[in-house]
Amino acid sequence: MKIERVNAKKLASFASLFILTIGAIIILVPLVWTFSTSLKTPAEVFSDNFFPKVWNWKNYSYAVTSIPFFRYLMNTLIILIPVLIGTVFSSALCAYGFARFNFRGKRILFLVLLATMMLPGQxxxxPMFIMFKEIGWVDSFLPLIIPSFFGGGAFNIFLIRQFMRGIPRELDEAAYMDGASRWKIFTKVMLPLSTPPMVAVSIFTFMGVWNDFQGPLIYLNSTDNYTLALGLSMFKGMYNIEWNMLMAATILIMLPALIVFFVAQKYFIEGISISSATKG
Incomplete structure (x- = not known):
């Protein structure tokens, strides 16, 4: 019986490893194709060669200089940094209220909050565009920044709230006995202990803002205000598309997101797993 169990475990482990390997290959093929295309000449882009005969690393320098790459990078960072701060802080503050305060209609309000996740952005x-147009914020970064300071998103609130519910209330009571206010308990006790889900929210927010194409496309009209995601469209001409330059710029834009994820993946996985396992 023990031998059969061991063999069954080995078979299950091998099957899981095989499925994960196939999945990884399927995911990596487009990434490898993008990298390969970024090193090709225009004549090789549509050839049968998966890899270029000569690796043209100059495509990356041309991709950076053919558009105002660093200007678009600065615009992206101008949007990204405030959105990160606003989203993480406001979602943590709302989550703290749902996790620690008892008030009338709390459950109903939380259900309404979760129900908003079922509404598509479309x-x-x-309505949001009309509102921002009426107050004169179109063609500025404000419509992309200010909403992040008002709640931070239903999913982010839910994620951090689930984690905070798992923190013992005795810590709050001990801090309160020492004379700490609710605000001090939030900033000195709850925020430091809630680092894993806040890092997960930060990664989600970073990915969303860094790769956001729809938001800047709607609100930004001037090319000087373009972000990196919008800047990629500059490689599309009226009659042709410079695929090798487009892929080179795509790889450059993709690198920071990959670096952020791999550096913070420990906290990301911890935040997701612990929050998902917490009941309530």
Missing amino acids: VTMI
Whole structure:
């Protein structure tokens, strides 16, 4: 019986490893194709060769200089940094209220908050655009930044709230007995202990803002205000597309997101797993 169990475990482990390997290959093939295309000449892009005969690393320097790459990078960072701060802080503050305060209608309000995740972005897109247009914020970064300071998103609130519910209340009571206010308990006790889900929210937010194409496309009209995601469209001409330059710029834009994920993946996985395992 023991031998059969060991063999069954080995078979299950091998099957899991095989499925994960196939999945990894399927995911990596487009990435390898993008990298390969970024090193080809325009004549080789549509050839049968998967890899270029000569690796043209100059494509990367041409991709950076053919568009105002660093200007678009600065615009992206101008949007990204405030959105990160606003999203993480406001979602943590809302999560703290749902996790630690008891008030009338709390459950109903939380259910309404979760229900907003079922609304697609297209439903609120036009009303929000009309509102920002009426107050004169179109063609500025404000419509992409200011909303992040008002809640931080239902999923982010849910994720951090689930984690905070798992933190013992005795810590709050001990801090309160020492004379700490609710605000001090939040900033000195709850925030430091909630680092894993906050890092997970930060990664989600970073990925969303860094790769966001729809938001800047709607609100930014001037090419000087373009972000990196919008800047990629500059490689598309009226009659042709410079695929090798486009792929080179895509790889350059992709690198920071990959670095951030691999550096913070420990906290990311911890935050997701612990928050998902917490009941309530």
